[in-house]
Amino acid sequence: MKKQNLNLAEMKNEGIENISLEERRSFLKMGLTLTGVFAGGTMLSAVSSVDKVYASAGEYVEKYPYNPHYSMVIHVDRCVDCERCLAACKKTNDVPEYGYRTNILEREVPNAVGQKREFLPVLCNHCNVPQCTRVCPTKATYKDPQNGIVMMNIAKCIGCLTCQLGCPYNARYFSEEKHAVDKCNFCIDTRLSKGEKLTACSAACPAQVRIFGDLAVPDSRVYRSIHQLEKAVWVMRPEAGTKPNVFYTKG
Amino acid sequence: MKSATRFIVLTLLAVTTAGLQLGHAGDGGGDIAYKSTVFSHASHVDGAGFDCESCHDGMFEMEAGAISANPDFNMNAIYEGQFCGACHDGSTAFAADDDCTTCHTKAGGDILYSEPVKSVLFSHESHAAGFGCESCHTGMFAMEALAAQKNADFTMDSLYQGKYCGACHDGDTAFASDTRCASCHLGVKGYNRSADATDTERGASH
Numbered sequence: 164m165k166k167q168n169l170n171l172a173e174m175k176n177e178g179i180e181n182i183s184l185e186e187r188r189s190f191l192k193m194g195l196t197l198t199g200v201f202a203g204g205t206m207l208s209a210v211s212s213v214d215k216v217y218a219s220a221g222e223y224v225e226k227y228p229y230n231p232h233y234s235m236v237i238h239v240d241r242c243v244d245c246e247r248c249l250a251a252c253k254k255t256n257d258v259p260e261y262g263y264r265t266n267i268l269e270r271e272v273p274n275a276v277g278q279k280r281e282f283l284p285v286l287c288n289h290c291n292v293p294q295c296t297r298v299c300p301t302k303a304t305y306k307d308p309q310n311g312i313v314m315m316n317i318a319k320c321i322g323c324l325t326c327q328l329g330c331p332y333n334a335r336y337f338s339e340e341k342h343a344v345d346k347c348n349f350c351i352d353t354r355l356s357k358g359e360k361l362t363a364c365s366a367a368c369p370a371q372v373r374i375f376g377d378l379a380v381p382d383s384r385v386y387r388s389i390h391q392l393e394k395a396v397w398v399m400r401p402e403a404g405t406k407p408n409v410f411y412t413k414g
Numbered sequence: 415m416k417s418a419t420r421f422i423v424l425t426l427l428a429v430t431t432a433g434l435q436l437g438h439a440g441d442g443g444g445d446i447a448y449k450s451t452v453f454s455h456a457s458h459v460d461g462a463g464f465d466c467e468s469c470h471d472g473m474f475e476m477e478a479g480a481i482s483a484n485p486d487f488n489m490n491a492i493y494e495g496q497f498c499g500a501c502h503d504g505s506t507a508f509a510a511d512d513d514c515t516t517c518h519t520k521a522g523g524d525i526l527y528s529e530p531v532k533s534v535l536f537s538h539e540s541h542a543a544g545f546g547c548e549s550c551h552t553g554m555f556a557m558e559a560l561a562a563q564k565n566a567d568f569t570m571d572s573l574y575q576g577k578y579c580g581a582c583h584d585g586d587t588a589f590a591s592d593t594r595c596a597s598c599h600l601g602v603k604g605y606n607r608s609a610d611a612t613d614t615e616r617g618a619s620h
Contacts, residue, residue: 244601245531269603277589280596280604369531370595 228291229311231377233349233408235286235362236388236396240413241370242282244269251367255353262336264347265364284372286364287334287347288399288407289313295326295335304344311408312351317343331403349375378408388412448482450520453498462507473500489557514547522559526600526608529563533605534598536579554581 244267252264265286272279293313296304303319304326306312320343327335327344338345349355350362359366365375376385389396389410398407446453458464470476474497481487481497492499492510498517502510527534541550551557555578562568562578573580573591579598583591600608 241595243531243595243599244603245599246602247531267601267603269601278594278597280600282596282601 227378229307229309230379231310232379233289233310233312233355234376234378234385234389234410235349235365235408236374236376236385236410236412237284238370238372238374238413239281239283239411241372242267242284243370244282245369247367247369248284248364248373251363252347255350255363258345259338259340262338262345264334264336264345266333283411284364285332285334285399286409287313287330288332288405288409289347289349291406291408292404294329294331294403294405298325298329300325304346307351310351312349313346314348314351315344315346317341317345320344331400331405332407385410443476443478446478448479450518450522452517452519469500473497518547522557525559526605527560527563527568528605530569531599532602533600533608535600535604535608536598550581554578 246267248265249263249267252258253260256264258264265284268283268285270281270283272281289312291311293304293306296302296306296313299305300323301319301321303316303321305314305316307314320341322337322342322344324337324344327333327337335344335346337343350359354361354363354366361375362373365373374384374388376383378386378389380386381390389412394412394414396410396412398410400407443455445455458469459466474481487497489510491497492502495503499510501507504512508516522538524538525536527536555562568578570591572578573583576584580591582588585593589597
């Protein structure tokens with residue numbers, strides 16, 4: 164089985180400053196403004212001068228593929244690892260003590276100037292191009308055609324754990340109780356379908372770290388967060404080409 | 415085997431110590447350390463010329479550290495002339511509210527708050543430079559460790575209004591309390607690490 168491989172300390176900065184010149188040039192050639200936004204989960208997204216969104220090189224022009232298109236924007240510097248989100252998730256979704264649907268990574272940089280510690284909440288990125296669903300031999304894990312949530316059908320799961328290998332985000336654990344892989348589903352069964360607007364983790368956060376919402380609504384906070392120019396927004400492991408729907412920003 | 419050896423050594427030590435104490439020679443109890451506070455028998459008996467009865471007349475038990483179990487043993491009682499305050503009244507000896515660090519030789523160490531969120535570290539060491547005890551321990555923070563977290567208003571909002579840490583962490587005197595969150599917040603991970611460390615220390619001492 165794959166070991167926990169999300170090591171924050173060894174993770175590269177995936178912000179705008181690491182975008183290669185070549186990529187910057189190819190985006191500029193398209194007449195778009197570089198923003199560091201990863202809208203729709205491509206390596207870069209770009210916002211044109213008329214503020215239209217090109218989620219990925221013309222693929223999802225002005226439109227997100229799902230409706231509602233659930234997304235989470237994580238204000239990473241506000242996280243203090245109080246882990247109320249983890250507790251709320253476990254309670255809401257009946258996650259066993261050994262398992263996790265979301266986690267908080269930690270990095271310490273003793274030589275840093277000022278703050279020397281950083282926390283990073285992680286969860287399933289509900290990718291637009293999920294690798295887990297692609298490798299699942301039984302289609303037990305699938306992308307919901309309506310809302311884009313990466314779901315589990317535990318009746319079909321044979322526990323081969325290929326999805327764990329496929330996932331670049333380590334977002335899946337094997338549940339002994341269910342005898343199936345378990346993962347974040349944005350609380351669709353436990354909260355959203357019951358009329359709640361937020362996931363358990365988002366609702367439990369005392370510091371407004373996890374902003375949950377619908378990218379298909381231009382007025383939503385998540386939409387506004389990733390379609391602005393002032394602050395860098397990034398995704399985890401953009402090189403995996405998964406087009407995540409979990410975004411990171413600061414401030 | 416090892417524990418048997420240790421038992422014998424400890425027994426011998428105890429017997430030897432008891433034997434020495436039989437004579438009640440010298441200045442008696444040596445240094446009595448309690449949390450951050452040290453009482454030196456040497457400086458009070460040899461230095462100031464008191465004998466055993468001066469204090470061990472009902473004011474302090476003979477047993478070292480026994481006083482720390484007494485809930486009345488606090489600064490307020492001392493200010494009222496009890497315990498150390500019997501002499502440290504500003505005339506017989508320096509006043510108890512005058513020179514804290516003479517007796518409180520170690521500042522409060524690391525304070526790890528676990529409420530309302532786990533966890534926040536306050537280091538006396540890194541704050542001591544340029545501050546006296548009274549800078550914070552006059553109304554803003556009680557002397558008792560972790561007392562602040564019992565207050566309902568021990569929240570970030572209070573800090574933003576200049577209470578508690580916010581008195582200095584206002585962006586002017588020190589970095590603002592709505593910045594650099596993880597400078598003070600260690601999180602659950604930091605709290606657990608600290609608990610592990612405490613367990614290890616405890617384990618090592620036994």
